[in-house]
Amino acid sequence: MHVPDGFIDAPVSAAAGVLAAAAVAVSLRGARRELGGHRPDGPDLAPGAERTAPLAGLVAAFIFAVQMLNFPVAAGTSGHLLGGALAAILVGPYTGVLCVSVVLLMQGVLFADGGLTALGVNITDMAVVTVLVAYGIFRGLVKVLPRGRRAVTAAAFVAAAVSVPAAAVAFTGMYALGGTTDVPIGTVFAAMTGVHVLIGLGEAAITALTVGAVLAVRPDLVYGARGLAKPLELRTSPLAGPAAGREPSGEPADTPDAPRPVAARRSTRRVWLAGVAAALVCAGGVSYYASTSPDGLEKVAQDEGMDAKAEDHAAKDSPLADYSVKDIANPRISGGLAGVIGVGATLAVGTGVFVVVRRRRGAARDTAVADAATGDATQPRHTPESA
Amino acid sequence: MGAGHAHKLYRPAHSPVHALPPHCKIAAVLCFVLAVVATPRTALWAFALYALLLAAVAAAARVPAGFLLKRLLIEVPFVAFAVLMPFVATGPRVHILGLSLSESGLWGAWNILAKGTLGVAASVLLAATTELRGLLLGLQRLRMPPLLVQIASFMIRYGDVIADELRRMRIARLSRGFEARGVRHWGVLAKSAGALFIRSYERGERVHLAMVSRGYTGTLPVPDAAPATGGQWSRAAALPAAALAVCLLGWTL
Numbered sequence: 240m241h242v243p244d245g246f247i248d249a250p251v252s253a254a255a256g257v258l259a260a261a262a263v264a265v266s267l268r269g270a271r272r273e274l275g276g277h278r279p280d281g282p283d284l285a286p287g288a289e290r291t292a293p294l295a296g297l298v299a300a301f302i303f304a305v306q307m308l309n310f311p312v313a314a315g316t317s318g319h320l321l322g323g324a325l326a327a328i329l330v331g332p333y334t335g336v337l338c339v340s341v342v343l344l345m346q347g348v349l350f351a352d353g354g355l356t357a358l359g360v361n362i363t364d365m366a367v368v369t370v371l372v373a374y375g376i377f378r379g380l381v382k383v384l385p386r387g388r389r390a391v392t393a394a395a396f397v398a399a400a401v402s403v404p405a406a407a408v409a410f411t412g413m414y415a416l417g418g419t420t421d422v423p424i425g426t427v428f429a430a431m432t433g434v435h436v437l438i439g440l441g442e443a444a445i446t447a448l449t450v451g452a453v454l455a456v457r458p459d460l461v462y463g464a465r466g467l468a469k470p471l472e473l474r475t476s477p478l479a480g481p482a483a484g485r486e487p488s489g490e491p492a493d494t495p496d497a498p499r500p501v502a503a504r505r506s507t508r509r510v511w512l513a514g515v516a517a518a519l520v521c522a523g524g525v526s527y528y529a530s531t532s533p534d535g536l537e538k539v540a541q542d543e544g545m546d547a548k549a550e551d552h553a554a555k556d557s558p559l560a561d562y563s564v565k566d567i568a569n570p571r572i573s574g575g576l577a578g579v580i581g582v583g584a585t586l587a588v589g590t591g592v593f594v595v596v597r598r599r600r601g602a603a604r605d606t607a608v609a610d611a612a613t614g615d616a617t618q619p620r621h622t623p624e625s626a
Numbered sequence: 627m628g629a630g631h632a633h634k635l636y637r638p639a640h641s642p643v644h645a646l647p648p649h650c651k652i653a654a655v656l657c658f659v660l661a662v663v664a665t666p667r668t669a670l671w672a673f674a675l676y677a678l679l680l681a682a683v684a685a686a687a688r689v690p691a692g693f694l695l696k697r698l699l700i701e702v703p704f705v706a707f708a709v710l711m712p713f714v715a716t717g718p719r720v721h722i723l724g725l726s727l728s729e730s731g732l733w734g735a736w737n738i739l740a741k742g743t744l745g746v747a748a749s750v751l752l753a754a755t756t757e758l759r760g761l762l763l764g765l766q767r768l769r770m771p772p773l774l775v776q777i778a779s780f781m782i783r784y785g786d787v788i789a790d791e792l793r794r795m796r797i798a799r800l801s802r803g804f805e806a807r808g809v810r811h812w813g814v815l816a817k818s819a820g821a822l823f824i825r826s827y828e829r830g831e832r833v834h835l836a837m838v839s840r841g842y843t844g845t846l847p848v849p850d851a852a853p854a855t856g857g858q859w860s861r862a863a864a865l866p867a868a869a870l871a872v873c874l875l876g877w878t879l
Contacts, residue, residue, distance in 0.1 A: 245741020289844035296780020297830030351749035420734025452820025
């Protein structure tokens with residue numbers, strides 16, 4: 240949904256333009272690091288500034304092309320991929336923001352799809368918010384879920400499913416700030432979120448299937464799954480017997496532990512940052528809504544909605560919260576629902592960080608135990624081999 | 627390499643509009659759209675004047691009206707949204723043809739339709755009179771980061787190649803008797819998308835190596851075109867200056 244000229248007023252468009260320009264500038268730096276090359280067993284290769292342009296350009300061309308791939312839904316209707324979440328997971332958040340922004344820019348300048356003055360709004364909404372939310376949720380889930388290909392696919396599903404309604408919420412926020420029409424914010428919110436929850440489910444299915452397909456063939460190309468590659472294991476053939484008696488057989492015992500702490504340290508920070516960003520976006524949208532609500536009745540309803548959320552949330556996951564938004568199209572409650580989404584997202588991310596921290600401590604304890612065990616086992620090292 | 631670079635929206639011709647330097651045209655279109663967006667929506671006559679201005683530019687560029695109108699169809703989704711608006715907006719209501727419509731909603735719909743259509747028309751005129759490479763170089767001369775311009779130019783250059791690969795995959799699927807009919811077939815299509823990503827990424831790596839072997843260090847040489855003369859700038863500024871005058875009149879009258 241490309242926003243045309245005149246839909247959002249000039250000051251908000253300009254502010255969104257500044258935000259988008261800053262995001263693109265940051266992404267230009269980050270993308271050099273992401274595309275600089277990567278070895279699964281060592282430090283990243285030299286920062287490849289000269290790799291950025293061809294690779295990011297081809298990925299942008301891929302996003303542009305994949306939006307032409309029609310997925311039939313039923314009875315002659317069909318949809319297509321938006322690609323924000325897919326780009327974030329396949330090539331990383333910075334490159335993802337960059338590629339989607341370039342696609343939007345070219346669509347605006349060449350195909351007149353999306354207004355020139357609304358370019359900042361479009362980039363902020365469809366590139367920055369979508370990619371950040373998708374990647375934050377994806378990293379959090381990958382850390383929390385057990386390691387493996389299926390977990391990556393599931394995380395891609397949830398990330399894409401949430402990122403599309405999140406973009407709709409961000410759009411509603413910008414509309415609340417600078418909309419040029421008098422449609423009540425509650426109506427816009429309910430309509431946008433309702434439609435985009437459905438679109439998000441389709442996007443999620445396609446994204447998860449595509450990520451799964453790439454993982455099956457070239458897992459090293461999936462940026463979001465880089466930490467998950469298992470190091471190669473050397474196994475001595477039982478036929479070679481003890482006569483071969485090579486030393487490397489001792490190595491598989493400690494190599495699987497080696498990359499784990501590194502991966503955990505790096506991604507926890509990212510999860511944290513993404514969580515803060517997501518919470519800011521949600522809180523911003525909700526607070527704008529609260530400040531523009533004219534009458535006291537709505538405020539009361541909103542407060543009640545906030546209260547009702549407390550019992551609701553404990554048992555519910557974020558997708559369920561989205562469902563409830565879709566069911567209740569009453570604009571009075573939607574303010575409270577915005578609170579549910581905001582607080583729910585914050586809580587979910589907070590819980591994710593908590594789990595990650597607990598896991599890390601557990602992992603540290605495990606490795607300590609393992610170290611102690613290997614320390615004990617150093618003297619009779621050759622016994623398992625000879626057995 | 628020479629043939630594939632002309633995009634379908636470009637209409638080659640020799641006209642005063644085609645001859646203007648691209649960065650002047652980009653700046654002029656941007657300023658024009660800004661003036662349009664800043665105009666109060668109650669000044670109906672101002673939008674008619676804007677449309678006349680664009681029609682004059684189209685005539686000067688020898689862009690036929692049918693071409694322009696056909697390209698405006700891209701706006702249809704938002705027209706649907708605008709049509710809904712008088713029914714859902716709040717405020718005092720008016721009765722037209724037995725329908726109860728919101729007055730502010732009608733103004734809002736008019737606002738979106740008028741400004742959106744003028745913006746699309748201006749963009750279409752820009753794309754119709756400027757070559758792709760010129761557009762990118764123009765953006766670079768307007769201080770867009772060179773890396774971003776490079777990424778955009780790679781995207782444009784290889785967009786057709788990647789789209790052709792997608793088309794070949796579709797033909798391969800069809801020739802094997804596969805036809806996607808519903809949600810059950812998404813798996814196959816998603817595998818195509820995954821394969822397309824791998825092919826695109828690997829093509830990017832090959833392109834990079836080929837360029838490095840030819841001495842590429844991260845920057846592309848920019849042909850140093852002569853800077854635009856004052857005359858060219860003033861000719862390009864005619865459109866936004868007229869628009870600005872209309873906009874100011876719209877606020878004062």
